[in-house]
Amino acid sequence: MYKYSEKDKKILKKRTSEFKYQVERRLNGDLTEDEFKPLRLMNGLYLQLHAYMLRVAIPYGELSYLQLKKLAEISKKFDRGYGHFTTRQNIQFNWPKLTDVPKILEELASVEMHAIQTSGNCIRNISCDHLAGINNEEVEDPRPWCEIIRQWSTFHPEFSFLPRKFKIAVTASKKDRAAIEVHDIGLRLVKKNSRIGFEVYVGGGQGRSPFIAKKIKDFLDKKDLLNYLEAILSVYNELGRRDNIYKARIKILVNELGEEKIRSMIEDKYKNFVDKKLELSENKVKEIYNFFKLPIKHSKNSIIPKVDNVEFKQWVKQNVINHKIKGYSVVMVSLKPLGKPPGDMNAIQMNKLSQLSHDYSFGEIRVTHEQNILLPHVENKRIYDLWLKLKKIGLSTPNIGLISDIICCPGMDYCALATARSIPISQKISHSFNNYSQQKNIGDLKIKISGCINACGHHHVGNIGILGLDKNGEESYQITLGGSATENASIGEIVGPSFPESELMGALNTILKTYKKNRISEDEDFLKVFNRIGINEFKKDLYDNPQ
Amino acid sequence: MAKKLKGEQFYLSANDLISGDVVYLAKNKWSRNFNDAIKIKRIDIERYEKIAVEDENKCLIVGPIFIELTEEGKIRRLRDKIRKNGLTININQ
Ligand code: HEM
Numbered sequence: 082m083y084k085y086s087e088k089d090k091k092i093l094k095k096r097t098s099e100f101k102y103q104v105e106r107r108l109n110g111d112l113t114e115d116e117f118k119p120l121r122l123m124n125g126l127y128l129q130l131h132a133y134m135l136r137v138a139i140p141y142g143e144l145s146y147l148q149l150k151k152l153a154e155i156s157k158k159f160d161r162g163y164g165h166f167t168t169r170q171n172i173q174f175n176w177p178k179l180t181d182v183p184k185i186l187e188e189l190a191s192v193e194m195h196a197i198q199t200s201g202n203c204i205r206n207i208s209c210d211h212l213a214g215i216n217n218e219e220v221e222d223p224r225p226w227c228e229i230i231r232q233w234s235t236f237h238p239e240f241s242f243l244p245r246k247f248k249i250a251v252t253a254s255k256k257d258r259a260a261i262e263v264h265d266i267g268l269r270l271v272k273k274n275s276r277i278g279f280e281v282y283v284g285g286g287q288g289r290s291p292f293i294a295k296k297i298k299d300f301l302d303k304k305d306l307l308n309y310l311e312a313i314l315s316v317y318n319e320l321g322r323r324d325n326i327y328k329a330r331i332k333i334l335v336n337e338l339g340e341e342k343i344r345s346m347i348e349d350k351y352k353n354f355v356d357k358k359l360e361l362s363e364n365k366v367k368e369i370y371n372f373f374k375l376p377i378k379h380s381k382n383s384i385i386p387k388v389d390n391v392e393f394k395q396w397v398k399q400n401v402i403n404h405k406i407k408g409y410s411v412v413m414v415s416l417k418p419l420g421k422p423p424g425d426m427n428a429i430q431m432n433k434l435s436q437l438s439h440d441y442s443f444g445e446i447r448v449t450h451e452q453n454i455l456l457p458h459v460e461n462k463r464i465y466d467l468w469l470k471l472k473k474i475g476l477s478t479p480n481i482g483l484i485s486d487i488i489c490c491p492g493m494d495y496c497a498l499a500t501a502r503s504i505p506i507s508q509k510i511s512h513s514f515n516n517y518s519q520q521k522n523i524g525d526l527k528i529k530i531s532g533c534i535n536a537c538g539h540h541h542v543g544n545i546g547i548l549g550l551d552k553n554g555e556e557s558y559q560i561t562l563g564g565s566a567t568e569n570a571s572i573g574e575i576v577g578p579s580f581p582e583s584e585l586m587g588a589l590n591t592i593l594k595t596y597k598k599n600r601i602s603e604d605e606d607f608l609k610v611f612n613r614i615g616i617n618e619f620k621k622d623l624y625d626n627p628q
Numbered sequence: 629m630a631k632k633l634k635g636e637q638f639y640l641s642a643n644d645l646i647s648g649d650v651v652y653l654a655k656n657k658w659s660r661n662f663n664d665a666i667k668i669k670r671i672d673i674e675r676y677e678k679i680a681v682e683d684e685n686k687c688l689i690v691g692p693i694f695i696e697l698t699e700e701g702k703i704r705r706l707r708d709k710i711r712k713n714g715l716t717i718n719i720n721q
Pocket residue numbers: 127128129134166167168169173245248285286287288289290330489490491496498535536537538539
């Protein structure tokens with residue numbers, strides 16, 4: 082894992098004491114709320130429906146056991162004993178007091194964490210493939226590149242007040258687990274003619290106008306990464322609209338100018354930078370790479386115990402993934418247990434998981450953009466032992482990738498912008514499809530729920546997307562079908578008029594029936610069937626002959 | 629703040645600056661107790677808007693908003709009901 086340099090520590094200390102002073106000035110009236118608001122937002126502090134909310138960054142999804150332990154401690158000491166893991170590898174505390182936030186930031190700084198780049202119109206927390214460095218198919222570990230971008234982007238003098246927020250995601254695999262095509266910039270490390278470089282995607286995004294990013298460069302030399310990012314951000318900073326918040330994201334600029342034009346503008350800028358400004362030396366890259374060495378020294382002849390326990394077998398099948406080193410596995414810890422808000426974890430679980438990570442996974446933990454957690458390096462022969470312990474703390478739900486593994490934003494239970502609730506919908510779905518075999522029979526399926534058009538719950542790219550609306554004061558849910566955030570990213574199509582809450586589960590069941598009666602084999606998952614038969618079959622069953 | 633409000637009567641609500649707790653404007657104070665909240669008529673809105681701005685500047689509250697009420701004097705919008713009654717879900721504690 083990356084370790085802070087003296088410079089990093091100094092910056093963070095300065096920032097923390099700066100915010101402490103700003104809070105004091107707000108409390109004694111030296112700063113008005115109008116003056117204070119942008120300052121608190123720059124430190125991740127929002128005001129939600131009931132209370133303040135603090136968003137803490139988990140850069141590219143990596144946590145140490147000590148950091149998770151600290152998060153547990155903070156949630157207990159300063160909040161209500163739980164935290165919410167988000168879709169951009171952050172964690173949110175929903176109830177902090179303003180006067181406690183400087184203390185929280187100090188505690189976070191003591192384990193090299195912070196709330197910088199979690200809000201405001203800057204380059205946000207860089208997100209990454211959660212299997213980075215531990216899967217077999219990637220061309221190289223993308224995490225060092227996330228850290229390189231992190232260092233370049235934190236407090237970048239020119240790019241701290243962009244027209245709007247800016248999100249970057251990185252992967253090094255063909256299979257996209259980081260949703261790079263719905264980010265402002267998506268980067269994929271690829272190998273061409275035995276050289277490794279980046280494919281660059283620009284202009285993806287969700288919110289009220291969703292767009293899939295355009296690939297604007299097939300191959301960018303690694304050493305020029307920062308020059309190229311600087312060129313993209315410069316074009317955006319100059320031309321992105323500041324007059325209309327709904328048109329301010331780079332996706333709108335890319336769409337208005339068109340792929341060719343934006344590419345040539347970026348290339349023109351890049352020509353001025355290339356080989357000059359921010360070229361990365363091999364030494365610098367090596368230095369960063371050294372932080373990300375795998376803790377495993379050798380492969381082992383270690384196998385997962387064959388235990389005669391149905392639950393364990395189901396969990397292994399669903400939640401355990403091969404590690405690139407023989408004898409080890411990646412253990413996915415679902416944060417979608419029955420009846421709990423997706424992505425939430427309580428302090429006891431955080432504490433125990435921290436210990437389990439220490440004991441079973443070299444002290445490392447990752448968080449995924451699908452609001453789950455994983456222990457990246459578990460020796461196979463210890464997996465049954467680990468499962469027993471996870472089960473004790475309610476973290477052994479075998480549902481990764483299944484219908485109850487739902488992405489869900491906080492919705493109207495927490496969020497001041499919401500038009501409807503989203504968590505109760507996810508709970509209804511998980512109750513309704515609680516049985517493992519029933520879920521397995523439906524197969525891989527991604528349901529994503531947002532409580533308003535801002536799309537924090539990724540509904541546009543859900544195989545089934547659910548968007549909560551307000552129809553004359555009643556909660557109503559619009560369904561989209563066929564979305565995907567993978568390497569074949571697509572925006573879901575609206576199936577038709579929205580459903581009142583009371584009819585939503587019925588509609589979902591009808592959609593699943595249509596899927597099942599049309600699938601050729603049990604291996605044909607929902608998205609494949611949708612892509613083959615199109616939306617009309619679903620429409621017909623939902624609206625023409627409702628059952 | 630008062631733009632596009634529906635109805636004829638309202639509560640004035642906000643969050644306590646320090647704790648972030650939901651508070652309602654009561655007689656001469658901000659109260660965490662919803663039952664203390666005073667009803668505000670449409671014609672008085674501007675006056676109360678001023679109070680809200682002043683109290684935000686006096687470092688008492690943050691994010692003042694008017695809560696729309698129905699003719700029967702009940703909270704109209706679901707978000708404001710949730711704000712008053714708390715989460716509608718069982719949180720992970
Ligand atoms: C205080 C609570 C929150 C507020 C006020 C908020 C606000 C917003 C807004 C306004 C947008 C639309 C941006 C645009 O279209 O330009 C957005 C997008 C998004 N938010 Fe949130 N959000 C909140 C919580 C969350 C949570 C809890 C998550 C994760 C579960 C999240 C993840 C995202 C993602 C992934 C997007 C879409 C990506 C994009 O920016 O295009 N947000 N959010």
